[in-house]
Amino acid sequence: MTKPSEKSEGPVRGASRREFLRTGAVAVGALAGAPGAAQALEFDLESFFQKNFRELSDEEIDDVVKRLSRRYSKQYGAEVSVHATGPMDGVLYGYGLDISRCIGCRRCVYACVDENNQSRDPQIHWIRVLEFEREAIVRGFDLEDGNPYYDHEQVPAADKIYLPVACQHCEESPCTNVCPTGATWREPDGIVVIDYDWCIGCRYCMASCPYGARHFNWTEPSIPAEEINPNMHLLGNRPRTAGVVEKCSFCIQRVRDGRYPACLEACPVGARKFGNLLDSDSEIRTLMRTKRTFVLKAELKTQPKFFYFYG
Amino acid sequence: MEPDPSKQHDYRPPPYQLTTWLLLGAALLLIVFLISLRTKHQPDTSRSYPSRALIADGEAVLLPPPPMNDEFVPCGDCHGAEEVPNPERRKLEEEHDAMKVAHGELWCLQCHDLHNREKLRLADGSLIAFEDSWQLCTQCHGKKLADWRAGVHGKRTGHWRGPKEYQPCVFCHNPHAPRFAPIAPKPPPVRPEQIVLNGSASEARAHDEAE
Numbered sequence: 129m130t131k132p133s134e135k136s137e138g139p140v141r142g143a144s145r146r147e148f149l150r151t152g153a154v155a156v157g158a159l160a161g162a163p164g165a166a167q168a169l170e171f172d173l174e175s176f177f178q179k180n181f182r183e184l185s186d187e188e189i190d191d192v193v194k195r196l197s198r199r200y201s202k203q204y205g206a207e208v209s210v211h212a213t214g215p216m217d218g219v220l221y222g223y224g225l226d227i228s229r230c231i232g233c234r235r236c237v238y239a240c241v242d243e244n245n246q247s248r249d250p251q252i253h254w255i256r257v258l259e260f261e262r263e264a265i266v267r268g269f270d271l272e273d274g275n276p277y278y279d280h281e282q283v284p285a286a287d288k289i290y291l292p293v294a295c296q297h298c299e300e301s302p303c304t305n306v307c308p309t310g311a312t313w314r315e316p317d318g319i320v321v322i323d324y325d326w327c328i329g330c331r332y333c334m335a336s337c338p339y340g341a342r343h344f345n346w347t348e349p350s351i352p353a354e355e356i357n358p359n360m361h362l363l364g365n366r367p368r369t370a371g372v373v374e375k376c377s378f379c380i381q382r383v384r385d386g387r388y389p390a391c392l393e394a395c396p397v398g399a400r401k402f403g404n405l406l407d408s409d410s411e412i413r414t415l416m417r418t419k420r421t422f423v424l425k426a427e428l429k430t431q432p433k434f435f436y437f438y439g
Numbered sequence: 440m441e442p443d444p445s446k447q448h449d450y451r452p453p454p455y456q457l458t459t460w461l462l463l464g465a466a467l468l469l470i471v472f473l474i475s476l477r478t479k480h481q482p483d484t485s486r487s488y489p490s491r492a493l494i495a496d497g498e499a500v501l502l503p504p505p506p507m508n509d510e511f512v513p514c515g516d517c518h519g520a521e522e523v524p525n526p527e528r529r530k531l532e533e534e535h536d537a538m539k540v541a542h543g544e545l546w547c548l549q550c551h552d553l554h555n556r557e558k559l560r561l562a563d564g565s566l567i568a569f570e571d572s573w574q575l576c577t578q579c580h581g582k583k584l585a586d587w588r589a590g591v592h593g594k595r596t597g598h599w600r601g602p603k604e605y606q607p608c609v610f611c612h613n614p615h616a617p618r619f620a621p622i623a624p625k626p627p628p629v630r631p632e633q634i635v636l637n638g639s640a641s642e643a644r645a646h647d648e649a650e
Contacts, residue, residue, distance in 0.1 A: 235625060276628055392596075
């Protein structure tokens with residue numbers, strides 16, 4: 129028979145467990161004879177026993193956020209602040225991209241790398257800009273035909289059209305369905321997020337994503353300390369480790385503070401639009417009403433929240 | 440029998456009818472008063488029409504147009520005020536070579552004023568400052584203005600919910616050649632087969648391949 133008061137003791141047990149882990153870590157560190165190792169081990173153990181983000185209480189999230197802020201501040205020698213801002217009520221994010229304006233300059237790709245602390249070496253890009261023959265706009269875009277490696281002197285090249293592709297934040301997201309550990313899920317505001325502490329690197333999600341939007345850290349990512357973006361979200365742009373999957377989060381650390389995503393602000397031709405799908409006066413809803421709008425691979429019924437439009 | 444004339448003169452409305460009229464009159468006065476109160480608090484839309492304000496939104500910040508590019512030389516630097524201008528449409532030569540106009544069939548005087556070179560000229564003849572050039576552009580590009588106001592055309596920065604910066608036409612477009620000039624793209628991504636893994640991962644792969 130289980131103790132009836134077990135549930136109510138939750139936070140206390142959590143605290144004592146952390147206490148135990150810390151003590152244990154110090155003890156192990158002392159045994160190893162390296163005082164620095166104790167500190168490192170303490171962090172690792174706490175991460176190791178950390179519950180899934182969705183099972184953490186507010187206090188526990190607060191603990192995690194503080195611990196990570198300390199760790200990254202030390203690691204990158206910057207005033208890093210990790211936060212876990214939740215979704216706003218009555219908000220469902222939608223993204224619009226005007227393919228008749230995009231010139232394929234890849235400014236968005238590198239703005240995203242800087243904003244979201246993507247690994248520079250080995251290189252990870254959350255946005256891939258695919259180049260198509262111009263006739264694709266009539267025939268339809270087959271992502272297999274898109275070339276992300278084009279290297280012209282100047283863009284747009286003649287008779288080409290460009291299609292930047294990142295996470296489509298599907299309503300029926302195959303990636304979250306196949307995750308064996310519940311490390312990725314769709315938030316109430318429509319953002320598909322990843323709990324990097326729960327990702328085991330099985331890459332099922334990458335196999336299931338029809339848009340190739342997920343990327344794997346084959347090795348420890350490297351970001352120059354002077355290029356770190358200290359404004360981090362727990363489920364977004366905090367530095368990842370080897371063996372976890374990452375992808376676009378609609379700049380969760382910005383949009384949940386009401387700001388525009390970084391790629392939108394970097395676009396030199398104003399092709400990128402962002403807003404609340406539940407607000408009929410928003411930019412995204414206006415363009416869906418007044419322009420010719422489509423989603424990629426609509427036949428898969430993934431119901432992306434990333435809309436392409438033209439005209 | 441004939442009606443008594445004195446009785447006709449003595450006719451007075453019954454008291455209840457008088458009360459009704461009085462009440463109706465009072466109600467009417469009250470309604471007029473209330474309406475006048477209401478209209479006082481409403482903005483007078485008739486007076487501000489036609490609106491020349493670009494943005495109505497209170498939280499919007501309109502960025503000033505960027506500085507003129509290097510090729511720009513103010514007309515007044517060479518042309519004195521006493522000079523008699525030539526309104527003839529012609530190909531400008533000599534000093535005007537650098538000025539490339541690629542904007543439909545337009546030529547200088549469709550936008551610039553013949554006499555006051557520090558001003559732009561609207562189709563209705565009124566002169567506006569260079570800073571208000573969007574008024575000139577949107578005489579033809581009205582649909583773009585509607586899109587721009589809705590946030591569908593052009594670029595906004597700042598907050599999707601909260602203060603944002605708006606950029607008027609000339610922020611992005613060169614009015615003499617509005618189509619965007621091609622630019623150099625940022626480097627392409629590294630192909631997967633060219634990615635060199637450091638440390639243990641590449642060793643592991645080498646180990647796998649050796650086996």
